[in-house]
Amino acid sequence: MFTIKNHLEIRNAHLIIGKVDTTVLAERYGTPLYVTNESRIVENFMAYRKAFPEADIYYAAKANGSFAILRILAREGAGADVFSYGELYMALLAGIPHEKLLFNGNSKTDFELKKAVELGVKVSVDSRDELHTLSEIAQKAGKDVEIAFRVNPDVSTKTHPKISTGLRTSKFGIPSEEVVSIYREASVLPGISPTGIHCHIGSQILDTAPFREATHKMMDLVEKVAALGIELKFVDMGSGLGIPYKKDGTQTPEPQDHADAILPVFEERTKALGISPKLILEPGRYIVGDTTILLAHVNTVKKAAKNFVGVDAGFNLLIRPTMYDSYHYAVVANKAASPPGETYTIVGPICETGDILAHDRALPRIEKGDLIALLDAGAYGFSMSSQYNGRPRCAEVLVKNGEAEVIRSAEDVGDLMAKQRLPSWLV
Numbered sequence: 001m002f003t004i005k006n007h008l009e010i011r012n013a014h015l016i017i018g019k020v021d022t023t024v025l026a027e028r029y030g031t032p033l034y035v036t037n038e039s040r041i042v043e044n045f046m047a048y049r050k051a052f053p054e055a056d057i058y059y060a061a062k063a064n065g066s067f068a069i070l071r072i073l074a075r076e077g078a079g080a081d082v083f084s085y086g087e088l089y090m091a092l093l094a095g096i097p098h099e100k101l102l103f104n105g106n107s108k109t110d111f112e113l114k115k116a117v118e119l120g121v122k123v124s125v126d127s128r129d130e131l132h133t134l135s136e137i138a139q140k141a142g143k144d145v146e147i148a149f150r151v152n153p154d155v156s157t158k159t160h161p162k163i164s165t166g167l168r169t170s171k172f173g174i175p176s177e178e179v180v181s182i183y184r185e186a187s188v189l190p191g192i193s194p195t196g197i198h199c200h201i202g203s204q205i206l207d208t209a210p211f212r213e214a215t216h217k218m219m220d221l222v223e224k225v226a227a228l229g230i231e232l233k234f235v236d237m238g239s240g241l242g243i244p245y246k247k248d249g250t251q252t253p254e255p256q257d258h259a260d261a262i263l264p265v266f267e268e269r270t271k272a273l274g275i276s277p278k279l280i281l282e283p284g285r286y287i288v289g290d291t292t293i294l295l296a297h298v299n300t301v302k303k304a305a306k307n308f309v310g311v312d313a314g315f316n317l318l319i320r321p322t323m324y325d326s327y328h329y330a331v332v333a334n335k336a337a338s339p340p341g342e343t344y345t346i347v348g349p350i351c352e353t354g355d356i357l358a359h360d361r362a363l364p365r366i367e368k369g370d371l372i373a374l375l376d377a378g379a380y381g382f383s384m385s386s387q388y389n390g391r392p393r394c395a396e397v398l399v400k401n402g403e404a405e406v407i408r409s410a411e412d413v414g415d416l417m418a419k420q421r422l423p424s425w426l427v
Ligand code: LLP
Pocket: 060, 063, 081, 104, 163, 199, 200, 202, 203, 204, 205, 238, 239, 240, 241, 242, 282, 283, 284, 285, 286, 320, 324, 379, 380
């Protein structure tokens, strides 16, 4: 059985989230259903807050951009890392102030840059080309825009190659050896104030050593930039920690370990330089990953080459297992106290062989109508969902103090048609 992390428990053989019975939620709202526990979001955010009392925490909105979740974090005082105008728009609407936002991205449109300038949002610039476009846009608007450069610190991380971003060959960032020259260039460009430096080495990192290495490398760059006479006001070190999806008891680092790994380096190096830039971190997964479960009903059980359990959620709603071979712990939510009876492979309804949510899991005996919960679905779950195979997206529910409320209604077939038009000759 999984290690119960605060907000998940088993009562009367049912899986409970935030004091609410998942079988009651499934009955009331139908499945598939994303269920998020508010108090766990706050706990996770506070863990980062407490470990880094002097830093600003810019929640990575891409992890879960649902409006209620952005609003909860806004109220806790989070800033946000936004990667599109859509994320920027939602973050501002949720109440995150413009001065606590960083507009990231390796391929922003001119429209997005204009919006950042207009709204007074800092921009993380990813190329020389972008720098010049932004300078022109800021000049035309008669404004000065604060920028950081996203730098590529060339740090290797033990994570899935598709989410490792700080390697030399990744599409992100300015190569380290060009950093000094680009700051020099930026410092004389009209409309541009180079005030920060930014990196992000990858996601789902469960070892603090790469974060420490990246801090050393970033501080080397800060020192070189300082030698140009540019005093940086912020150093943004990117993502937060990964989370223990497997529940096999392996000890994984917590925000305090993250802080112990990087703060001594950051503090020592800034002190030596006689500067006091603000440290910024952009955790996404750690804040929301374990706050949410995806509930799905069993449509069919089939004995073939494997014991296949067909549920009503597939990679249309949770693409991580298909895309990154990710592991999400599965619980039979209505039989959560029963011992394992068989080995099952849980599959979705999508017309693709790769639509597998969980491979070869020892679970209680499963039959049609049972309720499966996939844990740790809060980060890059709903936010990466699609309508593939003509499947409207499901609802999201938020639980707080034992009460549940819908924070996003389920789509229906009308939503599949909402933006479609026939050309005149087909009407
Ligand atoms: N900052 C930047 C610039 C990022 O690109 C990301 C994530 C983060 C912060 C947040 O990283 P976190 O704290 O969540 O590790 N879809 C993948 C993960 C993609 C991560 C993209 N960037 C997954 O499901 O594992």
